[in-house]
Amino acid sequence: MTVPSWIYDAVFYQIFPDRFYNGNPSNDPPNRKDWDSDPTFTGYHGGDLRGIINKFDYLLDLGINAIYLNPIFLSPSPHRYNTTDYFKIDMLIGEKKDFLELVEIAHQNNVKIILDGVFNHSGRGFFAFADILENGPESPYVNWYHIKKFPLDAYTDGKAENYFAWFGFKSLPKFNISNPDVCEYIMKIIHYWLDLGADGWRLDVPNEIDDDGFWSKSRSLVKSINQEAYLVGEIWQPIPKWTKYFDGLMNYPFRDAVIGILNGEIELKQFMETLEYLTSLYPKENVFAMYLPLGSHDTKRLFTKLGGDVRRIKLAFLIQFVFPGIPAIYYGDEIGMSGGKDPENRATFRWNENEWNNDLRDWVKLLIQIRKKYEIIRRGKLSIIKFDEREKTCLFKREYKGQEVILICNFMEKKMLFEIDTAQFRWKQGEKIRNIVGNESFIIDKNKLSIELMPFTGKLFTSLRE
Incomplete structure (x- = not known):
């Protein structure tokens, strides 16, 4: 198996079309809900493809370079997982020409777009x-x-x-799916949208289609059309067999572990063991192609899960961006949007900047910039060096082409002093290292480094040589 060459460098942004931005009020239904009103299961708010086009500069400013669109095909609901016509854009979010324009703008800016494939049911x-x-x-x-x-x-x-x-x-x-006519029909859908410029598919509930032949055929078709297309499966459990058919999986076990340790729901040992397990379970190329969500349309929002504690939220994002795989941002999480279970987690994007948590958004922008700058964070091997269950601190290392970055985290509600034995790294006596997510540098002295960590914070270190 070969995964797309671009995927290791991706940062995804997930958009629920009806709730992102209303760029064309003329296609709104007559009973459209007010933009800032509470979401419901059936209410339309007017978001559309033109809205994504109009707000593309926002996405570019944030720094993302890949978009996952929730379903856009003709359907009688705002979530559009109950498809009526797989070959038509839902008129409430636009037309084929809008999709083509969105793809063109995205590709002009080196941004990929993948679609939601709902093929288990109609x-x-x-x-x-x-x-x-x-x-x-x-x-x-x-x-x-x-x-x-x-x-x-x-x-x-x-x-x-x-x-x-x-x-x-x-x-x-x-x-x-065992009906050849159904299988062939779905293959035509896949082919059609790839021909129109889609860069891949997120496959909805693939575990519900217990047919290895179908998934093998669909992968072969996709890769024959575009070897660089990305296939990611919505698999909630860590099951290695699915990497035979998908480049990556939606790594919800990673999300559960990160939120669990930050909420105090799991012990540090379990957190570390889970991360180690997830990096050893799959082939290496799939590990680095895993889709890493901290939230989605199927989960409570990150802000809500972590009680609105920006320290914890920032630490969650830091771990997400340093862990092997592809960071994925659910629209609005970067500005601190809250939301519980569906439909609360599908509220409209708050375009009034006075409602934004700019500290959080600036942090996400910084992490994206760092990920782009440091190839080691995109491709480096992960090692767990040290953790202390009593003090709730841990240290990770990413290593690539003779370079190292070190992540240390404090999961306690108190300031901690972290002592690092630098002899185990490539750092030398007297060498200056710096925290690349903060404004501080340190000098190695006698193979020791003492780092002060505020509650629920992390620091990411590299040598100034690098």
Whole structure:
């Protein structure tokens, strides 16, 4: 397996289209909700592809170079995971020409765009399922789904009982992937959007499609069209087999570990063991291509999970950017947006800068700049050097081409003094090293370095030679 050459250098930004920015009010539904009103499961706020185009300078200023778009295809809901037509942009967020313009602007600025592929299930309005509802067992598409018995009950309250549906939701009938016609249809979808300039796919709930042949075929197709396309699977558990089909996985176990240690939900030993496990579980090239989220449309927001404590949030971002893999920012997390479970975590972006936490946004910008500057942070081997369970401090090393960077973290609610034996590194007596996420430098003296760490902070050190 070969992952895309650009992926190790990526920083992703996830956008939920309806909630990012309303760039074209003319395509809004008549019952559009006020932009700053609380999100609901079914309410539209007017965000669209034109909005992403209009705010592209914001993304460039932040420094990201890859975008993951939640579903953009025709659908009867703001989340658009219940697709009606996979070949059409939902008219509420734009047209094909808007997508092409967005791709063009992105590529002109060396930014990649990947799409959300929802192929386990469709919406009830998808042509094949609609035909079954209309014609029953006489429908030519009856084998496109898993039908138990007729007539189908698709619109009353309750769980689906006479056909398979994702988590029993009647609005999400499950495709019969073993049907060659269904498989071929999905391959055409994948091909179509790659031809239009998409740089890859995030595959929704791939574990629900228990068909290795399907995933093997889809990977072969994608790579035959564009060897540099990125495939990332929404796999919530650490399962190595999926790296046969995807370049990376959405590394939620990493997120859980980071939030767990910062919330005091897990011990430091468990945190360190988890990070070590996640870097040893997969082939090396996949480890460095893992998608590292701290939040998404499926989780509570980072700000909320960490109780609004900016110290903890900044430390979470620091660990994310230093850990092997691809940092991913959920829209608004960089300005301190809060939100609990769905739909609270899908609120509209706050474009009033008075509502931004600029300290946090500046921190994220700095981390992106550092990641771009230091190849070692993008490609270096990770080693866990030391941790102290009692004092809740730890030290990591990234190493690449004879260079080293050292990350030290304090997970305690008190100031700690961290003693480093520098003989184990390439640093020499009298050498000056600096904290590249702060304004301080130190001199190595007698193979020792004493570093003061404020509560819930981290420092990232490198030699001034580097």
